[in-house]
Amino acid sequence: MSSPLQQARLYVCTDARTGPDDLRLFVRACYDGGVDIIQLRDKTLEARDELTALAIVADEARRAGKLFAVNDRADLATLTDADVLHVGQGDLTPRDAASLTPSALIGQSTHDRTQMLTAADDPDVDYFCTGPLWATPTKPGRPGVGLDLVRAAALSGTTTPWFAIGGIDEETLPQVLDAGATRIVVVRALTGADDPRSVAQRLRSRLDPS
Template sequence: MNAPLSLSSARLYLCTDARRGRGDFADFVEAAFAGGVDIIQLRDKGIEAAEELELLDVIKGAAARHGKLFAVNDRADIAALSGAPVFHIGQKDLPLRAARSLLDPGVGIGLSTHSPAHVDAALDAAGRTGGLDYFCVGPVWATPTKPGRSAVGTDLLRYAAGKLARRSTSTPAVPWFAIGGVDLDTVHQVVEAGATRIVVVRAITEAADPTSAALALRAALGNADDH
């Protein structure tokens, strides 16, 4: 088994459902990690807690073999029981302070942001002890994985990149990811807007070859300067 990746080094973050229709969850997770995915989050509203824990155990084993990370969305109790090193919350989910009270201190917590005010608040929270460890900006483009959520466009990515660039050199860098409609056709626009990390769903989950899809996305991210 490889040493675990640090959250600050993660570039490619994948969200996937349980893949019931394909029945290939374990093989898919292995293939995604093999292609360069750094974090896999299981996000499936249609499964019960027991099944979610079973699937998270599959991801946990694969993550350990590849030296990568895995994440839980929304439910801090599931994150704690699974031993997830990363926990993600939305604007209307469990408050950050409550999540911290339920999780081990070493768990990295991230937040979704959809506006300049959200980005500002995330940066403020990231600068405090016990605050955020990363945040996501989006959805950049409308996506069926976030029904009803308006696209924010690349301007919000530029806003986040600009805010990070203007931070004091004594302030620790905060990892942030562009999310929403990011794939091989759009990733270059994301990089041009200043993002160096991405969250994807269909770009890998719907790929005929998940490993190749992940490799291509990593290549498209290139050696963009970190923010």
Template sequence: MTTTHPAPRPLDTAAGDGARSRLATARLYLCTDAREERGDLEDFLHAALAGGVDVVQLRDKGLDVARELELQETVARVATEHGALWAVNDRADVALLAGAPVVHMGQGDLPVPAVRSLLGAGPLLGRSTHSLAQAAAAEADPEVDYFCVGPLWATPTKPGRDAVGLDLLREVAASRPTTPWFAIGGVDPARLDQVLAAGAERIVVVRAITGSADPERAARELRERLPA
């Protein structure tokens, strides 16, 4: 049997410009697994995005590529319906095939020049950073559109990754980056005031919304506490 794959979708600069404008106003970024055991990914996304999530990323290391591409179709459709951005994690090939407006890379993933070589100028590119030097490098790189700082606290979604703590957040904030940046790692309603006091204005969350029985309310309560 011959397996067919979707043709790569165009990633054009005009689409990137629109996504960049949307990123400038983004404050709440959600990472979610595929929710395969619950079977409610689409309903969950509608609820979280209705509550005010600005960017949603499907991050599920247990998916094979075929299943991820299938689910990215759902993420793209729901995010577009709500006027939100959607991001592919780690995989430039999946981002290309899915036509993603955003692709996020960790420090151990493809370097920025390689991602741009594969994807061109169209999609926004995000980077994970875990030190002041890495944050400064992301800030200085014109090809990086946003970066995340963390994990602030140890979290089961990043096993083995040491927490960087709020001091790094304060140092990054004091450097006054012009690139949009997000605080990540263990951020929840109980810790949000500490994160904001340390200088962050944008956050990435996982369990604060995915673990809620009412994801729309959870998202709305977080979004209302973030700067306009």
């Protein structure tokens, strides 16, 4: 039987929204629509406020039987018993992150072929992300890497789960799938949606193995 991570196809990153009630409604709609993993990523939050927001995401994840992720902060991942700790290239190394959060899955961002192959071979990396495929407001100043990185990951033969990220929405998804991705991370496609549950359902239906 495959693990929840292996089964995961749709991953969303969100900020803390307009407040606790809005965050809870959004997270619940996403999980109900088929999102597998939700990461709270909000650099504006102080640690105490981030813990409060993470408690909401964790509660909804447990209700739905899904996964939730902490961005960068091993201390907050430990305090919330997070399923996933996601780190960037400039954050803790996967080994250090794993040593601090032994019960959490470790994810890592990759932005070029060398980083991607390194993550794919790293025993401490449980999944990695490739991108951003297109430049996005959520990563100001970071240029899009294009679909070649997705193609390289698809051809690498890695058994480590990986997700394409960066500017993916209903319009660009076909290109991403054609390049070889089977898992995606989205941000504005859901955080900016009037009906995130319905959008999540449509995205997930495109990602489910036939």
